[in-house]
Amino acid sequence: MPKKEKQGIVVSNKMDKTVVVRVQDYEPHPKYKKIIESNKHYKAHDENNICSEGDKVRIIESKPKSSDKRWSVVEIVEKVR
Secondary structure (H helix, E strand, C coil): CCEEEEEEEEECCCCCCCEEEEEEEEEECCCCCEEEEEEEEEEEEECCCCCCEEEEEEHHHHHHCCCCCCCCEEEEEEEEC
């Protein structure tokens, strides 16, 4: 089974080698069919501490690195100015 990939924006980089990434998802409501935006936060491993707040990053599923960290940063898609 292939590993899942998601793209989101870095919300926090205050932890050592860890960033919090907000991923937006748009799905229709099951009954009313209105498009609803949902946000979810993922803690991702950032080995070299190169991500900063506001960066757009791509994360990939990985084996657990801590009790709540199961994602890793693959690349920075867009740096914040």
